[in-house]
Amino acid sequence: MVSPTHKRIAKNTLLLYLRTAIGLIVSLYTSRVILRVLGAEDYGIYSVVGGIVMLFTFLNVGMWEAIIRYFSYELGRENRAQLTTTFSTAVNIFIVLWSIVFLLAETVGLWFLNYKMNIPADRMYAANWVYQCSIVTFLVNLLSIPYNASIITHEQMKAFAYISTLEVLLKLLIVFMLVWLGGDKLILYALLMLGVTCSIFLLYRTYCKRHFSECRYQSGINRALFREMFGFVGWNFIGNMGNSIRFYGTNILLNLFFGPMVNTAQAIANQVNTAVFSFVSNFQMAIKPQITKQYAAGDMTETVSLIYRCSRYSFFLMIILVVPVFINTDYLLRLWLQNVPAHTAAFLRLTLIATLLVTMWGGLATVVQATGRIRLFQICISGLMLMNLPVSYIALRIWDQPTAVFYIAIAIEVVALVTRAVLADRQVDIRLSHFLLTVVGRNILLSVPAVAVPYLISDWLPDNFAGFILSCLISATWSLLLILGLGLTRAERTFIAAKIGQKLTFRNKQPS
Secondary structure (H helix, E strand, C coil), rough: CCCCHHHHHHHHHHHHHHHHHHHHHHHHHHHHHHHHHHHHHHHHHHHHHHHHHHCCHHHHHHHHHHHHHHHHHHHHCCCHHHHHHHHHHHHHHHHHHHHHHHHHHHHHHHEEEHHCCCCCCCHHHHHHHHHHHHHHHHHHHHHHHHHHHHHHHHCCCHHHHHHHHHHHHHHHHHHHHHHHCCCCCHHHHHHHHHHHHHHHHHHHHHHHHHCCCCCCCCCCHHHHHHHHHHHHHHEEEEEEEHHHHHHHHHHHHHHHHCCHHHHHHHHHHHHHHHHHHHHHHHHHHHHHHHHHHHHHCHHHHHHHHHHHHHHHHHHHHHHHHHHHHHHCCCHHHHHHHHHCCHHHHHHHHHHHHHHHHHHHHHHHHHHHHHHHHHHHHHHHHHHHHHHHHHHHHHHHHCCCCCHHHHHHHHHHHHHHHHHHHHHHHHHCCCCCCHHHHHHHHHHHHHHHHHHHHHHHHHHCCCCCHHHHHHHHHHHHHHHHHHHHHHHHHHHHHHHHEEEEEEEHHHHHHHHC
């Protein structure tokens, strides 16, 4: 019998998938139009200039993970009074962080933009507009985190899906406005994106204040909780700083070595990768609060079971989506963009490989967060991720090939995955050797034939839309068969067969 926890995870995942499907369709259309309206150079400028501000993303991610952990923990203990105190303390921490980010962005960041970035002189004025809009956008997103986290921990995915869908539709409206309105399109795009961000923040804030009693700020500071949360957040910052520098730091490196056109290629590759990974992240978003709640309730058997399922099922979902894109990258990009910037296909394939590795550690990081003992974990992972920048710099100086940074990212991601598993096993007994064998090993074993067979078949298919559709169907079907045969356990296959049998029996019994 399926437990209420698993039913809730399935329901929330389906709601988030609906939101993602709508967002994916709209974002693919809007990206094509925006690239055409802005031009490849301005598109790259928007990506890399915003990337300077996004170096501070480790603050967003660190606070998000910390608040999810504390909110889920108190909900698991059913301690509503402490939940209210936790929300107010989180807001106090955000006020401190908001001030620090604003100061650094308007001093060091502004200097770096105007004196170090590789941007054409005639576009520097527009780049400064983009930079200022990016700062405000980042700060508004920072303030929205406590409200977003409240929705996720209360598992109100319907509201989250509705508001996210509205955000996507507003961004679609921006595309039409860019076409209709005159003036500098790059500046206009930055201002309109800022307007959408502010509108969505107000919606999240209004919803949370009406539906969750704890989402009302109370003045005063609980010093003990502030020190505890700030310490937890601080170690989270260290851990996520490595990821931010890996992603946005290498983007800036590519700009310094090759200019904004290469940033355009990376931005397009990242957008496709984000669209694909969003299906997996939605599943993880639904399951992660349950891992923390089960740990807080002391049910270690269910906690470990959820960790395994999170890692395995995330990879299964990702491989079904990745293989068709990986095999048909060139045709897909031509169909989508028509004029494809150089290096985009190579960047996308390598990014997808790195993301397949990323899907396997979501549950590991969550359970470490749940324990609250995160210092060693964050120091080790941050140290590994920070290695991306100096090693990539050396590689670019030696080989002068932009793909070098992606090969380095994949190699470091492999080491980081094993490191996360070892450190998580020290906190919670996840049976390390069993995890590495049945999750990591089995997933790698599955991925080789999942790519190889459809790739060989694709050589026999025509290079047109019909061939593309047929290739996608073959790839997805073959991946599903491999998951059923190699990925799932015997108990899981038996459960699926029983469920299908029940459905067929029920239909046969229906009156004609």
